Amino acid sequence: MVMAFKSTTLLCLLACFHAVYSAYSFNGMVRDRLIGQSKRHGGGLPLVNQRTTSSTLQASTATTAKTTSKLEFDPHRNAKYPTQRGDTTDSRKIVATGAGRSHITAVRLKHILFATDELAQSTLHQLRSGDILFEDLAKQLSACTETRNHGGEIGWVSSDPITDPESTDYDAESHLDQVLPRSARQTVVQITTKPGDVISVQSERGFHLVQIVDVMADVRKMATTRKPRSRSSFLENNKKSKTGNKEKLPEGIFGGILQQQDPTKVDLTYKIETMGCQMNLADSERIEGQLQALGIRPFKDDDDDDDNNNGNKKRKKKRNKRNPDVVVLNTCSIRDHAEQKVYSYIGPHARRKRNGENVAIIVAGCVAQQEGERLLQRAPEVDLVMGPQYANRIGDLLEDVSNGNQVVATEATHIMEDSTKPRRQSTVAAWCNVIYGCNERCTFCIVPTTRGVEQSRPIRSIVQEVEDLVKQGYKEVTLLGQNIDAYGRDMIPKQKFSDLISIVGGVPGLKRLRFVTSHPRYMSLGVVDAVAETPTACESFHIPFQSGSNEILAAMGRGHTREKYLYIINRIRSRIPDAAINADAIVGFPGETEEQFQETLSLMEEVVFDSVNTAAYSPRPNTPAALMENQIPDEVKQDRLQRILALNKKHAAQRRARLLGETVEILVEERNVKVPNQVMGRTRHGYLVFCEGDIDELKGCLVHVQIDTSQVYHLAGKRV
Numbered sequence: 001m002v003m004a005f006k007s008t009t010l011l012c013l014l015a016c017f018h019a020v021y022s023a024y025s026f027n028g029m030v031r032d033r034l035i036g037q038s039k040r041h042g043g044g045l046p047l048v049n050q051r052t053t054s055s056t057l058q059a060s061t062a063t064t065a066k067t068t069s070k071l072e073f074d075p076h077r078n079a080k081y082p083t084q085r086g087d088t089t090d091s092r093k094i095v096a097t098g099a100g101r102s103h104i105t106a107v108r109l110k111h112i113l114f115a116t117d118e119l120a121q122s123t124l125h126q127l128r129s130g131d132i133l134f135e136d137l138a139k140q141l142s143a144c145t146e147t148r149n150h151g152g153e154i155g156w157v158s159s160d161p162i163t164d165p166e167s168t169d170y171d172a173e174s175h176l177d178q179v180l181p182r183s184a185r186q187t188v189v190q191i192t193t194k195p196g197d198v199i200s201v202q203s204e205r206g207f208h209l210v211q212i213v214d215v216m217a218d219v220r221k222m223a224t225t226r227k228p229r230s231r232s233s234f235l236e237n238n239k240k241s242k243t244g245n246k247e248k249l250p251e252g253i254f255g256g257i258l259q260q261q262d263p264t265k266v267d268l269t270y271k272i273e274t275m276g277c278q279m280n281l282a283d284s285e286r287i288e289g290q291l292q293a294l295g296i297r298p299f300k301d302d303d304d305d306d307d308n309n310n311g312n313k314k315r316k317k318k319r320n321k322r323n324p325d326v327v328v329l330n331t332c333s334i335r336d337h338a339e340q341k342v343y344s345y346i347g348p349h350a351r352r353k354r355n356g357e358n359v360a361i362i363v364a365g366c367v368a369q370q371e372g373e374r375l376l377q378r379a380p381e382v383d384l385v386m387g388p389q390y391a392n393r394i395g396d397l398l399e400d401v402s403n404g405n406q407v408v409a410t411e412a413t414h415i416m417e418d419s420t421k422p423r424r425q426s427t428v429a430a431w432c433n434v435i436y437g438c439n440e441r442c443t444f445c446i447v448p449t450t451r452g453v454e455q456s457r458p459i460r461s462i463v464q465e466v467e468d469l470v471k472q473g474y475k476e477v478t479l480l481g482q483n484i485d486a487y488g489r490d491m492i493p494k495q496k497f498s499d500l501i502s503i504v505g506g507v508p509g510l511k512r513l514r515f516v517t518s519h520p521r522y523m524s525l526g527v528v529d530a531v532a533e534t535p536t537a538c539e540s541f542h543i544p545f546q547s548g549s550n551e552i553l554a555a556m557g558r559g560h561t562r563e564k565y566l567y568i569i570n571r572i573r574s575r576i577p578d579a580a581i582n583a584d585a586i587v588g589f590p591g592e593t594e595e596q597f598q599e600t601l602s603l604m605e606e607v608v609f610d611s612v613n614t615a616a617y618s619p620r621p622n623t624p625a626a627l628m629e630n631q632i633p634d635e636v637k638q639d640r641l642q643r644i645l646a647l648n649k650k651h652a653a654q655r656r657a658r659l660l661g662e663t664v665e666i667l668v669e670e671r672n673v674k675v676p677n678q679v680m681g682r683t684r685h686g687y688l689v690f691c692e693g694d695i696d697e698l699k700g701c702l703v704h705v706q707i708d709t710s711q712v713y714h715l716a717g718k719r720v
Contacts (some may be wrong), residue, residue: 090490109180112209223397224407326362364385367390429474479500547586562603581607590630647710706720
């Protein structure tokens, strides 16, 4: 079919077209905002029919229902995302009705040009199959000679095209009029600015399929800034410190490095503390990439001014013992007392600031999104509060911090592709985000209100990142998503996660592919088949069941039953008999009886998991379960937690013991810190394995180990 399309539509001679690309600085000070320029490559598949009206996207978000909280907090405070069942989960509507849409400055586009609408519609069918990328079809089918050889790349265009010929800015995009006429560009941005969408539009040139590849937003305008109320008191205390007539510190610690022509003259260090899940770990890597691109280096515990004064003798005399100049706390709000932990961590660094040190304090992540400006009220020493959606735009926000402002960035926005490369914690295995947010409304979970609604990344962007990782020497990639099986359902037409596994798993040079976390409500049998049929996909699944009781599952709003969960497990066992199955479980959910808890234990006995992450229920803000009357006493929760932990250990030991005497393949990742002449690696199941070896020789290698020792959570053996 593709060849038939090619012979029909390739009617024009091939012509050379060099897309103008320009890297832009993420800190905003040196960003080239010329429309039509591009910062990176990417792609995606979803499609939107031209009949979709812009007014549909302007529909108001449903009003959050008012509920009287019996907790010490307002359950809906600072909720920037929908929090109730029935609220919209369409990121297009949320961004269109919030501050995000008005501050979108540009979108990056690709297109495919056809002579007839019939050919365009046939190509839509090809895209729906999920087995071919937009730019590949553009190279094969597009009648646009200017962009065909570049995968249909148009570049960056204004989110508000100038249509008045008398305007002084009218000619800024005139070079694009011969590629995608101005009226067509205007139609595109009126319908959607969501990355990954494909819009069908018509122009005098023919019929276009236009893909939104990426979006650029002015995050500084989306954020709230204010002058710190207590900054003057900090400086006053500084003058009165024992150092005597100390020179007045600049308003912002970044004032020097952001405006310094020679960054080597400014030596700043950062330290990041990360709480919570793999998503937070991945976000911290992106934050680190931004900080290092600014010239700020990681703090080391043995740092002092003797080692790092860069010849600045005057600075050396001022301070001998060095502390990090930038402190970042990437927070998690899943567990109880999350907010208290944040304030406890901030305390020592806030004290440093009050004592006159010029330290920048940044709170990121889910608690930051949850608390917003309220956090500044309790900790006025904090410089920047930002939600997870801004992890790769911290450089922009630090500009206002450098001017002495406090900044709060929690507004809903489309996810933008990274402008700098993350600083990976490993050189062997890497994370790759494929979908952000969650549309579920589990009654115990705060994630939808802190990480927002689901936004899938374009497939081409994911593939490009994995290809880059392989080129850098990475052997294993883990695809990340709060609800990864939902990948593509926010796209039009919907895409399948199983197709993504097959596509990414086929990247040349990739040795292993993993993914987390699956949801029983959406996990398709196609995902199981894709793992079975993709050689690089590891035989390991993480599928939380949360409870073995149908009554509790219904109260949790999980959308699945015990029977549905076991059906999925049986499907995995039939297709991949030796697969590892991991899960999450909550004990002590409001109203849980002893009999219902026993149903959880019986489900574990029936499945025999490789590992179960267990937790006692704790009430979280913005969640219905926090307001339920029948809360379980803490002593009952702890008793049940100890019993489920004991069963989990029994099963974990049992599952690993089956490998005694067997030879397994491990990917060597690190040195065993407790036994330096040993290395640590993981099997395809995800089990930790230790064996003798030189880490300098074996790191990143696949080696075979015969298992002779089995413990609860690790194995050991000899290389063969």
